[in-house]
Amino acid sequence: MNALHVQVKGIGLCSPHLADFHALRGLLAGELPAVATTRAHASALSPNERRRAPQSVLVAIEAASQAVAMSGYAASGLACVFASAYGDQATTDYMCNLLARAPTELSPTRFHNSVHNAAAGYWTIATDCRASSSATCAGNASFGAGLLEAAVLACADHRPVLLVCSDDAGVGPLGELIGSTQFFGCALVLSPGTDTGIQLRLAVTASAPRHPPLPADCLAWMHSNPAAAALPLLAMLATGAGDCVLGATQLLGLHAQVETKA
């Protein structure tokens, strides 16, 4: 299959132990992870929107803001892809609980927060972005499939693209079944390949997912949230080189190679 070449212009990261991409660099250099925090800042949102937005949206927007700030692009002009395996699990749990006993008491705000494109909606409103926005999922392969969608968009339309992949911690009976136990959000700003900076080459492959060794903390986080499947690639971006295979579907892999050009 044809390979896609993009440049990684911005990187964002938001989890209980990693407040940003810099924190991942520190961890990979042997520093201890930070004491866990429970809430994402998402300062891109107005105070009013931040009150209305659920935690899943705050995580996505915090990661997105970091990546866009690093990229130097204006958020208002960036096409965006928001990937998430489960969307807002807390809202789903709230709605299913309420629908089971008093469906006419459903909150209209909680309902509009339940759409899978809630983060994309809040983001485009907050940044006055009228470019195309999407919200995607692909089960445990949501990061790889979202990365493919975003890289294809960047290469096909010759434009920079913001990819955000995030999932929240689950709650209630649904959370118990799914087993996502802590939030994780990450974001990349991709632009069509140039000759400098961090280069990412992507190609679809029949190979199974594989990655270079990672710190034990990273491996544990990968089991605690589907979006943390991004960690092998984020670690490669932190060191500026490497290759791995991410899951793109149940059957298909996405071969990712990173190199840095001066």
Add this chain to the structure above:
Amino acid sequence: MRVTSLPLAVTAYTATSALGLGLNAHLDALCQQRSGLRPNDFSSMPLPCWIGRVDGVEDVALPAAQAQWDCRNNRLAWLGLRQDDFLDHVHAARERYGAMRVALLLGTSTASIGATEEGYRRLEAGRLPADLRRRDIHTPHSLTAFVAAGLGIGGPCLTVSTACSSSAKVFASAERLIRLGLVDAAVVGGVDSLCDSTLFGFNALELVSPQPCRPFDAARRGISIGEAAGFALLERAHAQPQAPLQLLGCGESSDAHHMSTPDPSGVGAELALRDMFDRAGIDASRVSYINLHGTASQKNDAMEAALVARLFPAATRVSSTKGLTGHTLGAAGIVEAVITLLALREGFVPGNAGVIEPDPLCSAHFAWRNETRPLQVALSHSFGFGGSNACLAFARARQAA
């Protein structure tokens, strides 16, 4: 940088909705202007409204190998896939190109949330009941994962879930994958099924009409929710030169306005249209017909009527067909793409069903009744929650750029 769409042949397409199973049922209902709406007999508790329910979904059996995905939404998907020889067309494409060279891109807003709702109604000691303790159905990817397995698709698979634009945006994703040469064909479409979440959710937003919905009527009172499944097979036009219908291009944009109401100025919707015009290499003067989003909500219809009056020449005919199907949410994009393709194929403009007294905002573009006329280029509009907009342009092949 200007981007030109790759024209794609629509080599197969099908829809299943309250109007019936497959293309002939839809054509018949459109010609008769026969609505599929009925008084709500679905929700777990009473809600006085009208719905577009598909008969027989409950009796559909999934293939045994895909039993873990069994739920109403996937039964509706399987019912829809078995119409109009669609499975045979996909099989032929897989043989032609190889399973890994065919992508699957499906839109849905709620996927199999109905199964999660049912689980919460029947909790066993605080846990989902044993028969519903299946991770595969409690995820928005449930539909696409099931269809990928059922069709034996080996290429990229993605669920697009952008509310009511979901199954229109999948056409844009497919076009990019094929244009870049990552695949040779794509199955696109979408499925949404009736569930409490959307019935009571839109009710909470005071957007559900107590009557059958009346898009663009002066006295419209909101939407009627429906369910549907629809699919299309897309390939490079030059690889299928005999295919009579083509996708000319797609346009996408965001409103950046509000989570649950459209920008009344229509700026976002207009950006999606202009994006599509640029990519397809056409302008408004080429458009014979537009199947409108036309939900019968106050704000959408006012915005969209003004958009039509502002941008299109008098010769362009427009209508909403949601008075027949109901608003099928994440499936609306594909159902209305299929209706648009049928209109092109048959040379007719479906009437804007459900109207008693047209809104004075509506210009002379509106076709209140069916009209027979040859169509060359026809559009489908989809505008969703979160301000997610998509416009599709289809054409008869001899008119393709």
